Amino acid sequence: MEQNTVEADLLIIGGGTAGCYAAKTAAKLNPDLNIVIAEKADIRRSGCLASGVNALNAYITKGKTPDFYVDYATNDADGIVRGDLLLTLSQRLNKVTADLEKMGLVILKDENGDYVARGNRNIKINGENIKPLLARAARRQRHVKIINHVNIVDFLVDHNRIYGAVGFSLLESAAYVFHAKTVIIATGGASGLYKPNNPGFSKHKMWYSPFNTGAGYAMGMRAGAEMTTFEMRFIALRCKDTIAPTGTIAQGVGAKQVNALGDVYETKYGLRTSERVYGTVKENQEGRGPCYLKTTGITRQQEQDLYHAYLNMAPGQTLRWLENGGPREQNVEIEGTEPYIVGGHSASGYWVNTDRETTVHHLFAAGDVAGGAPQKYVTGALAEGEIAAEAAVKQIQKHPDSIPTSVDAKAKAIVKQAEQYLNHTDDQPSIQEIETTMQTVMDQDAGGISQYYGYTTAQLAIAETKIEELQKQIELACAHNMHELMSLYEVRERLLVCQCVIAHLGARKETRWHSFAENLDYPEPDNQHFQKYINSVYRNGQVNIIYRELVKRDEYYEH
Amino acid sequence: MSIKIDKEKCNGCGLCADICPGNLIKMVGKGKNRKAEMAYPDECWGCMSCVKICPKHAIEFYLGDDIGGKGTVLIAETNHKEIDWTACKEGCILEKIITSRKDANKY
Numbered sequence: 001m002e003q004n005t006v007e008a009d010l011l012i013i014g015g016g017t018a019g020c021y022a023a024k025t026a027a028k029l030n031p032d033l034n035i036v037i038a039e040k041a042d043i044r045r046s047g048c049l050a051s052g053v054n055a056l057n058a059y060i061t062k063g064k065t066p067d068f069y070v071d072y073a074t075n076d077a078d079g080i081v082r083g084d085l086l087l088t089l090s091q092r093l094n095k096v097t098a099d100l101e102k103m104g105l106v107i108l109k110d111e112n113g114d115y116v117a118r119g120n121r122n123i124k125i126n127g128e129n130i131k132p133l134l135a136r137a138a139r140r141q142r143h144v145k146i147i148n149h150v151n152i153v154d155f156l157v158d159h160n161r162i163y164g165a166v167g168f169s170l171l172e173s174a175a176y177v178f179h180a181k182t183v184i185i186a187t188g189g190a191s192g193l194y195k196p197n198n199p200g201f202s203k204h205k206m207w208y209s210p211f212n213t214g215a216g217y218a219m220g221m222r223a224g225a226e227m228t229t230f231e232m233r234f235i236a237l238r239c240k241d242t243i244a245p246t247g248t249i250a251q252g253v254g255a256k257q258v259n260a261l262g263d264v265y266e267t268k269y270g271l272r273t274s275e276r277v278y279g280t281v282k283e284n285q286e287g288r289g290p291c292y293l294k295t296t297g298i299t300r301q302q303e304q305d306l307y308h309a310y311l312n313m314a315p316g317q318t319l320r321w322l323e324n325g326g327p328r329e330q331n332v333e334i335e336g337t338e339p340y341i342v343g344g345h346s347a348s349g350y351w352v353n354t355d356r357e358t359t360v361h362h363l364f365a366a367g368d369v370a371g372g373a374p375q376k377y378v379t380g381a382l383a384e385g386e387i388a389a390e391a392a393v394k395q396i397q398k399h400p401d402s403i404p405t406s407v408d409a410k411a412k413a414i415v416k417q418a419e420q421y422l423n424h425t426d427d428q429p430s431i432q433e434i435e436t437t438m439q440t441v442m443d444q445d446a447g448g449i450s451q452y453y454g455y456t457t458a459q460l461a462i463a464e465t466k467i468e469e470l471q472k473q474i475e476l477a478c479a480h481n482m483h484e485l486m487s488l489y490e491v492r493e494r495l496l497v498c499q500c501v502i503a504h505l506g507a508r509k510e511t512r513w514h515s516f517a518e519n520l521d522y523p524e525p526d527n528q529h530f531q532k533y534i535n536s537v538y539r540n541g542q543v544n545i546i547y548r549e550l551v552k553r554d555e556y557y558e559h
Numbered sequence: 560m561s562i563k564i565d566k567e568k569c570n571g572c573g574l575c576a577d578i579c580p581g582n583l584i585k586m587v588g589k590g591k592n593r594k595a596e597m598a599y600p601d602e603c604w605g606c607m608s609c610v611k612i613c614p615k616h617a618i619e620f621y622l623g624d625d626i627g628g629k630g631t632v633l634i635a636e637t638n639h640k641e642i643d644w645t646a647c648k649e650g651c652i653l654e655k656i657i658t659s660r661k662d663a664n665k666y
Contacts, residue, residue: 041580050580050606054664108663117664126663128642149582170582201561201601201623204581206565210604211581241626252666307656309664310645315633317624322646322654323631483582483598 001273001419002174006147006250008036009396010389011180013152013165014216016047017378018367019186021096021385022139022392027141029393035144037177038167040151040486041211043135047188048209048368049378053127054248054313056100056107058093058377061117066090069121070553073375076272078512079531080229081347082372083553084354089373092101094381097123100382103133118251128312130378142154150176150484152215153303154414155183156407157223161361163407167220167413168489170482175418177411179403182362182392184351186385189234189342189368190214191499192435192490195443195450196338197243199436205244205316207236207337214264214341216369221500221538226359226546228535230497231504232519233339234346235277235453239293240333244317246293248309249332253302255293257334259283265291269514273345277336278514281452292331303328336515338439338449341497344368344376346516351535354557355391356384359537362395364388372533372551421488424478431477431484434470435491438498441466446502447518454518460506467498500536503543507534561603561623562610563632568617569594575609575618582611611637619647 010026012019015037023037039046048197060066069090074081097115101107115123138144152167156179164178170504191208204210221227237246249255257266257280265288269279280291290365298306305324310317321327343349349371357364365371366388367381376384429437442448445463447455455463479485492540510526511519535546551557561566564575564584573591576584587661595617597603610618616636631653636643641660646653 041582045578045606045608046580050604050608054666106661108665116663124663124665126660128658129629129660148577178588198623198626200625202626204602204604205623205626206604209580210602242622248664248666305665308658308662309666311642311656311658312664314605315607315620315635315644316622318644318656319620319631319633319646320627323622323648324627371597486582538604 001415002172003415004174004176004234005175005177006035006036008178008180009033009394010035010182010184011164011178012037012184012186014047014134014185014187015043015138015146016186016188016367017134017381018385020134021382022184022186022389023048023138024141025386025389026393027144029342029390031143032142032394033393036178037138037144037146038150038152038165038176039146039148042148043138043146044132047131048212049131050209051315052313053130053378054245054309055118055124056097056377056379057122058375058379059121059123060090060094062114064120067441069093072121072257076527077232077347077374079550080232080512080533081374082551084551084555084557085352085373088354088387089376089380089383092386093379096379096382096386103137105130105133124267126312147176147391151489153489155219155223156410157360158404158406160224162363163403165441166411168418168482170483170486173482175415181396182364184364184388184392185216185220185369186367187216187369188212189340189344190217190494191340192439193341193442193498193501194338194448195439197449198241205243207238208340208342212368213490213493214497215490215493216548217341217500218496220350220358220360221496223360224539225363226535226537227500228349228351228533230341230500230509230536231534232346232348232513233466233501233516234342235335235339235371237277237280237334238337240335242314242316242320243337244310244314246334247296249306249327250291251297252306252309253295255295257291258331259288259291261288262538272357274513274516280334280336281515285452290333292333294331295327296329296331298328300328305545308415318558336449338443339447341501342368343373344381345374347372347374356388356466356530357391359559364392388556397415418485421477421479421485422441424476426476427478430475430477431491431559434477438467438470438495442498446505450468453515454520455505456520457506460502464499464502467502471495500538500543503536503545504534507545561600561621562597563619564595564597565617565619566594570615571595572614574612574614578608580604580608580613580625593660598604607635610635611642
């Protein structure tokens with residue numbers, strides 16, 4: 001396999017929301033820095049914003065303060081958040097929003113020129129082109145080099161300090177070895193761990209990007225980075241079949257959640273994100289399903305506005321209405337998705353200090369891959385990209401040192417392993433079969449859709465054993481081309497993330513967030529023992545659990 | 560949920576293969592016969608990035624029958640001002656919707 005070496009001052013892995021903004025920020029702070037973005041697809045449409053987004057859901061609206069946002073996110077997660085991370089992020093939400101507008105994002109304004117709020121924390125936009133705009137902002141910086149279609153598979157770490165990463169091209173038989181003084185990981189969260197709502201042909205019609213595979217988590221785990229709160233899974237409440245967002249219908253036309261009997265149930269179970277999912281689960285479990293958003297009777301104009309809104313973020317839903325009748329005629333059926341691990345919505349991800357540096361020196365994390373700060377959404381991911389880039393730039397200026405020789409030996413070993421995957425000939429079981437089995441195991445034994453998200457200690461033990469077996473199988477799997485090599489790595493990463501999720505679910509012996517972590521052996525919250533973080537470090541094949549005390553919003557946390 | 564590429568309309572420019580966030584579209588053939596092909600139809604997220612970028616409007620988006628699709632396709636013609644969306648069934652236009660790039664969503 002051909003080998004390319006790329007030198008960088010700052011390597012950004014993943015050119016999504018946080019990654020693009022980190023690149024722009026770093027380039028503005030120091031225009032002489034050699035910055036490289038390594039991206040699996042093409043930064044113009046990669047990551048979770050590919051099809052667009054309907055609103056900016058994290059904004060400090062008129063009369064509100066950053067503390068108000070921290071309070072909201074803290075309450076929603078019942079206290080298990082990093083106050084320092086939420087506050088530093090909240091303080092920047094409006095600044096990054098103003099910057100988005102300068103980049104060309106259309107934001108709805110009233111006659112006074114103020115942004116129009118949707119509720120207490122959201123503003124209305126035309127987000128169809130938000131990702132191309134972010135990509136353009138990164139691309140316009142003179143010293144930002146973008147390498148598209150290279151899938152990064154492992155870090156180069158020596159004595160707990162990062163020196164770069166290794167990846168493989170999707171376009172040709174080529175390896176890429178990156179040497180870097182500092183690295184920002186911004187690869188997003190993990191989808192595809194659990195059996196999805198539609199496991200057949202439309203298996204990738206899911207809430208989160210199916211191409212966000214948890215690679216950043218897995219690379220960090222293998223490098224010994226500490227991770228946090230993987231037991232706080234995220235489950236979205238979505239329109240059935242199309243898995244399109246429900247918030248735009250609920251907030252846009254004031255549609256209530258009703259059960260099959262027509263009873264409004266949404267206030268019965270509480271209004272936290274997890275409780276909204278749980279309510280729908282319970283109504284189904286107790287025989288009052290299916291559940292709907294009550295849209296019948298909305299006006300023709302409202303229906304047209306919904307068609308427009310969904311074309312700008314989830315066009316499949318508009319197509320669905322056009323094919324099967326619109327929301328004026330029939331209520332929109334809703335369901336919970338399979339669970340995801342995603343730090344932009346729940347608190348799972350890298351354990352970072354207030355500057356977003358991970359426990360691996362010179363490795364920063366931003367966006368969905370970074371833990372501790374749920375409800376960060378798009379603007380929060382931008383804020384984190386900015387915070388991480390500022391700290392990374394300072395660090396590069398302080399540490400102009402060289403790369404140890406052991407790093408090249410590690411890079412060679414990673415390339416050799418890829419060549420082995422490409423040379424394997426035994427196709428049994430295939431990468432696809434291993435992935436499907438993994439998703440079935442997680443569904444049945446680690447609280448998937450079929451189990452109404454609940455699990456027991458005994459089930460988790462079964463899941464642990466089966467995932468371990470699949471981890472052995474994937475090492476023997478065979479990749480026929482560079483695309484299949486990527487798929488093989490994706491399943492390998494997902495299996496490692498599954499192992500971590502199972503360990504964390506078992507360690508939180510309480511039920512603090514219904515559905516997200518529904519421990520059937522411990523169905524109540526236990527404030528005496530579990531008002532703390534569950535963290536972990538992966539070592540010698542084992543996930544070692546660490547309990548840590550809560551960090552408050554006025555603290556500056558250092559490792 | 561996936562896409563179909565009309566080989567007659569495709570000019571082989573490769574923009575769709577570049578933009579797909581899942582690297583799911585391959586270019587096959589050489590010269591005038593170079594065409595885009597959806598290599599992994601069951602791995603499509605339905606983001607429509609390819610549909611929007613195609614200069615020949617050769618890509619159609621549809622819902623799989625496992626999620627209630629009935630054969631209607633959605634195409635998009637984009638320019639700097641707007642996106643013109645057309646839903647068609649069996650060659651007949653079902654609906655046309657124009658979304659202006661200057662308008663924010665009302666919801």
